[in-house]
Amino acid sequence: MTTAIEITGLTKKFGDVTAVDGVSLSVQNGEIFGFLGPNGSGKSTLIRMLCGLIVPTAGSAHVAGYDILNETDDIRQTIGYMSQQFSLYEDLTVWENVNFYAHVYGLKGENLKRRRNDVIDLTHIGPFRDRRASALSGGWKQRLALSCALVHEPKIIFLDEPTAGIDPVARRELWDLFFQLSGLGITLFVTTHYMDEAERCSRVGYIFNSKLITFGEPDDLKKLPDVTPAGARWVEVTCPNTTVALGALKRATYVRDATIFGQSIHLLMDSSDRLDRITETLEQIGIRGAEVTAARPSLEDVFVTLTKRFAGNGNLAK
């Protein structure tokens, strides 16, 4: 596998504010790289630098082997970009939008027809080809945006929160499409808020307060010693009245950390203590029938734990 994106110490400052702070990472060809982080942590700024939309303050990066500082023309022909908000022409039809972008990328004749049909087949948007973009639902709008971003056969696509605000079914279908693209050898760089989406990525990176905190395969991240310190283990508790239970467990001396995870509670407890102690603690406050099982940390646990450690270190540094 060769490198699709190589980032070295990339930094962007807007006045006094540092939006991206010395980020270094590499993305391999054909992988789906998930880029996570809270709002305002610098995800979009990083993507916009990689697309050549803004110039970095320091550091360097290569996209498909091209330098983002002085080979932006080559980068533009090689990448596709789907921004956070839907940004196609709402007063044009699906067909006209795809056609416009095909022309913009300089496609002509037979090649143009072939590509146009290919992306429309791939995204299954054919039945809506004469509909105005403004009249499409959220999921179909994203499919149209994807069609337009794919029409020139890019090797790498940047997707900035492609699934924000669309319904779960459309979200799943869109991800199926991403896997299909990955299967075609296209590299995807996806930012997201959703942990279930992150779990599906081949590798993920987590950015917090403009700094890249960690990156790697989801399974490797879960095994990080920082996430599961020596003498501690992750446990999943399923019980009624989760919020009350969480309060009680957080106060328990043997519990290091606890968060709600879906319908259950994830907690990090001392390995020396028995699982039964949890059932006992809960029974003391009148919650019965709790199921306690040993668990692996979820990606969310990983990021929450790392963020806390990072913020703690930050405080110490002051």
Added chain:
Amino acid sequence: MFKGFTSIFYKEVIQISRDPLTLALMMLVPMIQLMVFGYAINTDVRNIKTAVYNLDPGPQSRELLQAFENTDYFKIFRYVESDDELNSSIITGRVKIGIKIPPDYSDRLLTNRQATVLVLIDGSDSSIATQSLQVASQVGLTESLARLSTQLQSSLSRTSQLPIEVRPKMLFNPDSRSANFMVPGLIAIILQIITTLLTAFSIVREREQGTLEQLLVTPVRPFGLMLGKLVPYGLIGIVETFTVLTVMRLVFDVPIKGSLLLLLGLSILFLFTALAIGLLISTKAQSQMQALQLAWLIMLPSVLLSGFMFPRESMPAIMRFIGYLVPATHFMEIIRGIVLRGATLVDLLPEVLTLIFMGIVLLVLSAFRFRKKLA
């Protein structure tokens, strides 16, 4: 450098055709403006309502009133019976002029003493006031001269001709019709408003909707994008010019004295400056609302200081200077020169050169800012 021009141009044409309301307004609003400015705004003062308080019983006073009416400027609307009534007629706005003839008017004239006539003028409307003042003084002067000459005639028994007669002759626009003056100027204003606003709006809209950013990750170059935006609106401006010129010629019956080709050529030159202003606005404005406000900044001096409504000669130096900086001022001279006076390119060279200079400066400046803002 111009990559993407045809794609953007074609897309822009589709988008314009998708918005029939805007397209209709683009054609309709200028027509309404033409009708309003062409018909309603009439600076020719005629038939000013006049009240008369005549205390003199003699025929001399009636002759004087007849002389006033013969000028066509004064129309005797009512006769009043007291000073109070005369005053209140003016205050209430029923009349603009009050004429009071004292009881001894005829007596004094017959005994060769100076007779006095009081003319009250409502000064609240300055154009009516100045004209009435002029005409009233003239009536007095003419009447006095006529009387003097009869007196001289009786003593010297010579011809009753006045020694000097001034014969003014209007060279252009002989009837002093407002429409002839207003309508050509209006073309300048309409072209400026339409092209500046449409260009600025179409670019700022792309910024608002995020499509501008999407375009920038494609191989489209800023110049291609810029031209793709300017050319469609430039074409609309040219169609608009034709339409307005046709209406001016056929509906308002304003003859075009000079070369139509020259007029069209210079209109296109002016269009470029207006488009460049639109482009310049779009590099600054983040929303269509801001674009509108910025456009007003240019529009106001174009309407008020360009000589379109008020003569520039009577403006204070600073206002005249601001007006000079607005392209519309120079195009106003050009279009009035060609339409009304039959001016040729050589006659208009100073204005044309100024406009070319402004066009180049604006286009380079906006292109530079546009590039910088995007890249």
